[in-house]
Amino acid sequence: MEAVGVAPAPVAAAVKKKLLDLKDPFPTAAAENGAKASPAGKWAMKKKLVGGDAGYVLEDVPHLTDYLPELPTFPNPLQDNPAYSVVKQYFVNPDDTVTQKIVVHKTSARGTHFRRAGPRQRVYFQSDEVNAAIVTCGGLCPGLNTVVRELVCGLYDMYGVTSVVGIEGGYKGFYSKNTIPLTPKSVNDIHKRGGTILGTSRGGHDTAKIVDCLQDRGINQVYIIGGDGTQKGASVIYEEVRRRGLKCSVVGVPKTIDNDIAVIDKSFGFDTAVEEAQRAINAAHVEAESAENGIGVVKLMGRNSGFIAMYATLASRDVDCCLIPESPFYLEGKGGLLEFIERRLKDNGHMVIVVAEGAGQDLIAKSMNFVDTQDASGNKLLLDVGLWLSQKIKDHFKKKPNFPITLKYIDPTYMIRAVKSNASDNVYCTLLAHSALHGAMAGYTGFTVAPVNGRHAYIPFYVSRGPYVQIEPGYCNTNCPGGSETWTIFVFAEDHREAEQGGDHGPDVGEGAVLDEPALLPEPRGRGEHEA
């Protein structure tokens, strides 16, 4: 296989490590942004790390008893539920943890672990005491409705909770809208629909007003479904809840179709997106095959990372070239994309290009003298790489009258994001929702739930809120039957998120040690600019 038009791989920034004394002042989320940190903020953003033998580290999540030590516990109502009580060892051992790294050597330290998700024998809420709220924020993603449905049904059916409300239209709905009562009946069919019945939005996060709302309405469990921006918002809500000393579990359910959240195996909706993308790629291929020198260009989502584009490419086998944000490319000259397209058309008569929306942004911005703009949440607005690329290809071949081409550009991005979740995402969303509410009932707070190496775990917010992960540059041997010349893509390799998260910081940590939050965070990988 041949590399075409690939600029040198960027060098990842070095990850700094620091171990602070417990009494030392330390930077916090607020301080990161230049603001003066509140004492509660400082405390809340500290890592809760517990060391064990041979380099074992539990990267733990907060618990309500960290600041409300006198809270009473109750038997888990699941033990009387006929559907669950028959299962032996249904409850999770409180000492169970999930390892972040599963590929190890005999000399490896034991590394980082997260608290295992699942129902606990004792809970910190009585059923009739719970007032739960659910909110969906950020961009759409297949499976949002399934998570909402399973949170509601799980709370009712497993824990006997009967007070659950939805917050309308994302974070701003906390202080600008009435709540929507949610019951198993009202959410019964919603998993069969795309979007979110609660509505969603970008921007509008006002921590004080949101926590006022929680306090005024007596909400004591809040489930916040959203991406990296949402998890940042959830993290400051948790800090404020803690500062006010409220008995309220703040729980995050990570969402992004881009599948670029650190540590976790996969985000929900991603499988559906890859599957749905096949329809667009098939159409592009049919169009390309049916024309003289046919070119099909398909744009897929992926703001900072090309996971959808790469997986859709690998699944389809009809794609000749895949462009992703991780891998800079160039158009003109030897080894450039245009030369490759020309050769591919000469050899095969048609071709399909898949491009992730975040690819080539620097190149387009340069050619258009573009100034950065942002959406309401502070995310960089992207230029349309699909349109730009299609035009560049057309312009190139216009100069070659003996080389007529037919190019079709397909942009299915929002169609993919708006569909209902497929079967495997529905199962995944169900388990995520259940893990989330088991955690809240057990008194954990300030956490996100997700599978790590196949086991659901409770993960601190500072992991799920970023930095995003990217595909490791390298080359993927696709073993195309046509031989090396017939299959050239720009991307490749496997997803290295496990290795990326620096699971090697275990040995520095002593029993109960607490580190400052930014010290161990890896920088965003590669040249990707971290979102605001």
Ligand SMILES: Nc1ncnc2c1ncn2[C@@H]1O[C@H](COP(=O)(O)OP(=O)(O)O)[C@@H](O)[C@H]1O
């Ligand atoms: N740094 C932040 N602090 C507090 N809230 C944030 C922050 N970044 C984003 N948010 C809020 O989170 C919500 C969703 O963020 P956004 O970036 O649009 O989507 P996503 O969470 O899917 O990445 C918005 O309401 C936004 O205001």
Ligand SMILES: O=P(O)(O)OC[C@H]1O[C@](O)(COP(=O)(O)O)[C@@H](O)[C@@H]1O
């Ligand atoms: O047009 P919108 O809704 O602002 O969303 C566009 C962006 O949303 C995404 O789907 C990801 O959004 P999230 O960060 O909300 O998960 C990107 O792939 C895309 O760039």
Ligand SMILES: [Mg+2]
């Ligand atoms: Mg985001």
